[in-house]
Amino acid sequence: MLIDAHVHLDRYGDLLDEALNEIEDKQIFTVATAMDLPSYFELQKIGERSKLVLPTFGIHPRRAAEYADRLPEISRHIESSPALGEIGLDFHWVKDTSTYPAQRKVLEYFIAAAREQKKFVNLHTKGGEREVLDLLEKYDVKYAIIHWYSGPMDIFHAMVQYGCFFTIGVEVHFSDHIKSIAKTVPDHLLLTETDNPGGLKWLNGEVGMPRAIEKVVNALAELRQSTPEEIESLVQSTFIRLVANDPWLQSAYALLSRSNL
Numbered sequence: 001m002l003i004d005a006h007v008h009l010d011r012y013g014d015l016l017d018e019a020l021n022e023i024e025d026k027q028i029f030t031v032a033t034a035m036d037l038p039s040y041f042e043l044q045k046i047g048e049r050s051k052l053v054l055p056t057f058g059i060h061p062r063r064a065a066e067y068a069d070r071l072p073e074i075s076r077h078i079e080s081s082p083a084l085g086e087i088g089l090d091f092h093w094v095k096d097t098s099t100y101p102a103q104r105k106v107l108e109y110f111i112a113a114a115r116e117q118k119k120f121v122n123l124h125t126k127g128g129e130r131e132v133l134d135l136l137e138k139y140d141v142k143y144a145i146i147h148w149y150s151g152p153m154d155i156f157h158a159m160v161q162y163g164c165f166f167t168i169g170v171e172v173h174f175s176d177h178i179k180s181i182a183k184t185v186p187d188h189l190l191l192t193e194t195d196n197p198g199g200l201k202w203l204n205g206e207v208g209m210p211r212a213i214e215k216v217v218n219a220l221a222e223l224r225q226s227t228p229e230e231i232e233s234l235v236q237s238t239f240i241r242l243v244a245n246d247p248w249l250q251s252a253y254a255l256l257s258r259s260n261l
Helices: 013-026 039-045 061-067 071-080 095-116 129-139 153-162 177-183 198-204 210-225 226-244 249-258
Strands: 002-007 028-033 053-056 084-088 121-124 144-146 167-168 191-193
Touching: 002 121, 002 167, 002 191, 002 210, 013 028, 028 039, 028 071, 028 084, 039 053, 039 071, 039 210, 061 095, 071 095, 084 095, 095 121, 095 129, 129 153, 167 177, 177 210, 191 210, 191 226, 210 226, 226 249
Parallel strands: 002 028, 028 053, 084 121, 121 144, 144 167, 167 191
Antiparallel strands: none
8 A cells, every 4th residue: 555644635625536536546545734723624524535544633833823822722633633743843944033932832732742642743844853853852752754854964864763754755756865865764764755735836836646656656666776566565564563553543554454464
């Protein structure tokens, strides 16, 4: 089974039915990440339409300033979500430095919740890579997906040493830096993503559909001197290990394990 470990299904609009059909046709287990409360509510509705879709709640760093003073209000949604994402820090694309304290406050709240509730996190790290790792270490959160990492290699290696999982996505077709990371991620920490529909659109103007994950797998196979079938199986096994002991994700574990036989 293919794995798309980071995607924004709520942003497909009129293309949502087509996207869900592709997910079913291609058998893509899809971690649907939220950016705020409205997107999470929409993802919960979408998740009812497919057993292959896992809706998760997070507050994207671009939205953090809107929620920094509403954390008690959102705590029940954190508790109801089987995993937490998209959360993180962005000190690169977000230019308004006045929002940085809010980003830190919201992220720490989620990381602390992940520790207490034993959930995996799906992390945005652009420009805040070191701080994100520091928080993971502070709260001893081991099940962390680093989404679309493109930061410094020294911090990448520190994250690998800590045991973070890494998604390789559609930028693998465009960036030598991403290709280098894609070749270096250890087998047991390798995952795939698209970040679509916006991932490809940001890179080449094309609305990214779920089937784009196949091209990511093909690129990884070439870079890692493997085959698409071996990469697909490897990534599935990695994700199974991520969720195997997670009490929130036993139905997903059973589904993935059956298809891995």
